[in-house]
Amino acid sequence: MNAANEPALRPAEAPSARRVMSPWYRRAIDVASHYLPLVLMALLALATWRLAKNTPVFLGDKPEVVRRHIPDYTMNGFTVQRFANAGALSVQIEGDTLRHYPDTDTLEIDNVRIRSITPEGRVTLAWAEKAVSNGDGSEVQLTGNARVLREAYSEGAAHEAQLNFRGEFLHVFLRTERVSSHLPVVITRDATEVRGASMTYDNLTRVAQFNGRVQATFPGTTAPSKKP
Numbered sequence: 001m002n003a004a005n006e007p008a009l010r011p012a013e014a015p016s017a018r019r020v021m022s023p024w025y026r027r028a029i030d031v032a033s034h035y036l037p038l039v040l041m042a043l044l045a046l047a048t049w050r051l052a053k054n055t056p057v058f059l060g061d062k063p064e065v066v067r068r069h070i071p072d073y074t075m076n077g078f079t080v081q082r083f084a085n086a087g088a089l090s091v092q093i094e095g096d097t098l099r100h101y102p103d104t105d106t107l108e109i110d111n112v113r114i115r116s117i118t119p120e121g122r123v124t125l126a127w128a129e130k131a132v133s134n135g136d137g138s139e140v141q142l143t144g145n146a147r148v149l150r151e152a153y154s155e156g157a158a159h160e161a162q163l164n165f166r167g168e169f170l171h172v173f174l175r176t177e178r179v180s181s182h183l184p185v186v187i188t189r190d191a192t193e194v195r196g197a198s199m200t201y202d203n204l205t206r207v208a209q210f211n212g213r214v215q216a217t218f219p220g221t222t223a224p225s226k227k228p
Helices: 024-054
Strands: 073-083 089-099 106-117 125-134 139-150 152-156 159-160 165-175 178-181 185-189 192-202 208-218 226-227
Touching: 106 139, 125 165
Parallel strands: none
Antiparallel strands: 073 089, 089 106, 106 125, 125 139, 139 165, 152 159, 165 178, 165 185, 178 192, 185 192, 192 208, 208 226
């Protein structure tokens, strides 16, 4: 057979490609698998935000507010009285102007006059141009022409003469009946006068302690005795 007369062989035609469709649930699974990481990240971010929003924030100790030394009330031409449990008058404080400072719970008084009465009936009077008192009036610092006068009294057969303290500063403890000063003080009892650079007096023990130079004048003497 003559090869020249044979028809040329042609490559066989490839069968036409057919498009195969997957079932709908497989397509849904494929889509979900693609977007699942994004959905999980979004849910995680939402949960973190809600947790941070609802978690209480610890701010540490709050700094203390500095209370300014400003009076919260003022009284003019006043009289304040305090009474003991039995109803008897224990302390009466008068003055031209009173200012109360809440940061220290103290009273500042101009031209003060004080009258204190112990349960035994002993009376102590005090005057000064200015005074600073604690809240209940049991402790008073007198400044400017300060004077404290313990009136004479008798207990049984004993008699205590009037005792007078004078100075630019006197610290008075009314409940414990003590008077002290770091400045010069003059004490007068009857005709006896004692001057000291500083002083502490306890009326319950009847003892006065002086520091520094002391001068004393006793009845019948013409010149004060000196103690270096």
